[in-house]
Amino acid sequence: MVTRFAPSPTGYLHIGGARTALFNWLYARGRGGKFLLRIEDTDRERSTPEATAAILQGLTWLGLDWDGEAVSQFARKDRHAEVAHQMLARGTAYKCFATAAEIEAYREAERARGASYPIFRSPWRDADPATHPDAPYAIRMKAPRTGETVIDDAVQGRVVVRNDQLDDMIVLRSDGTPVYMLAVVVDDHDMGVTHVIRGDDHLNNAARQQMVYDAMGWPVPVWAHIPLIHGPDGKKLSKRHGATAVGDYQAQGYPAAGMRNYLTRLGWAHGDAEFFTSEEAMGWFDLTGIGRAPARLDFRKLEHICGLHIAATPDAALLQDIEAYLAAANRPALTPDQRALLDRGLYCLKDRAKTYPELLEKAHFLLAARPIVPEPAAAAALDPVSRGILKNLTPQLQSASWSRDELESILTQAAAEAGLGFGKLAAPLRAALAGRTATPSVYDMMLVIGRNETIARLEDAAA
């Protein structure tokens, strides 16, 4: 079996498109099939190489690898024209000499007669070729005018469209360029696509496309039209909603694994499964599990899922992901020292963050160099009394074995001697060590940065 993702390069990769790609990828990968990529760049006005690059980059970041090279639809225009002419030869299409002005005039006349939205009926459909003028012509499909076309959709069920609702669509423009409706069908057929999984905005188009398959005597693929994604307010997703491009999510530091998990779960379910890997999803994913209603984006749940994935990622992979995030977000790269420290501290950071920026913020204690400048909220804990306690602590730390157990006994004892609960001592320690109020445990921070750095920071803060 073969699936494909066929975006048009007129902008960034949309989050809804990303989910469509994801579904195609999961379905193919879970069944040992192929997942192909085709760039629908036949609209020369709006297609740009930058958009193509952004789409490829977005898919790559999400980990949706495709088989073979991405196909350019524009590059196949001669093949599309060839098929249009084959249709002509088979008698399933005809030359239409009507000009845009004539078509508009026809519609006006029909409207005047009371038709609300007139379908153009070309007078050339059954014209004798002998009457053909020597003028540019478009090739129109000779679509059936009676009966109905049935789309047997794996998601939407049996969808019936009456043939008299459809016009004879143009397959080849008068300038010889193919129209999308023809190009998709030809490409999908030539690429051996067996399952067309795409947004349900194409559901109506499927009827017309199926007519092309029929006209050419080609086998019709399995259709699966999935609902679009909406913004949190239930409206069609737009820039008003904030992040709509997958690149935004990457730059905001969401892990790709979490994105995949969340997006898979959006509009699809496998019982009560909520947190899973893509490998698991591949084993479960099927078309019948896809919902029929549009789903809304819920950033809280996305973050929750992402947090679980960060916590579950092995340190080495997590470190790589974080560095990739830094580059994508245009943030300074890690120095070798920072990298080594972060690697050492990941164990106490990864289960406290939902995104990479949050993790990095909590990693400030190991990323920052002395002197640590506390944030206002943290500085508040460094009152004179606390500073005195920190000062008294350093000699003991100097001779400590630097094991977690010993640090724990030293600090709890110090707190007890000062007549304080441990929380009262932890606050200034946290301020001195990290300059932040949200950090890993003070013991973990001390263990990660080591004795000398710990003592130096306490002395800085006590001074």
Added chain:
RNA sequence: GGCCCGUUCGUCUAUCGGUUAGGACACCAGGUUUUCAACCUGGGAAGAGGGGUUCGACUCCCCUACGGGCUGCCA
């Protein structure tokens, strides 16, 4: 306007004629606790409305309302 699709807690969803309508996120209360995150316990929260079919409908059919899509020599 015509045609097509959709509608279960605030959100994502389970249910495929018989359930106290389940789970997750979010929320509220309590617990744990060194901050954050996490975790534990408990709680509130749903079948758009109206007709049918049926012994019995969230589930099947029809109508209405609402939302979305298509209706191009765009993709």
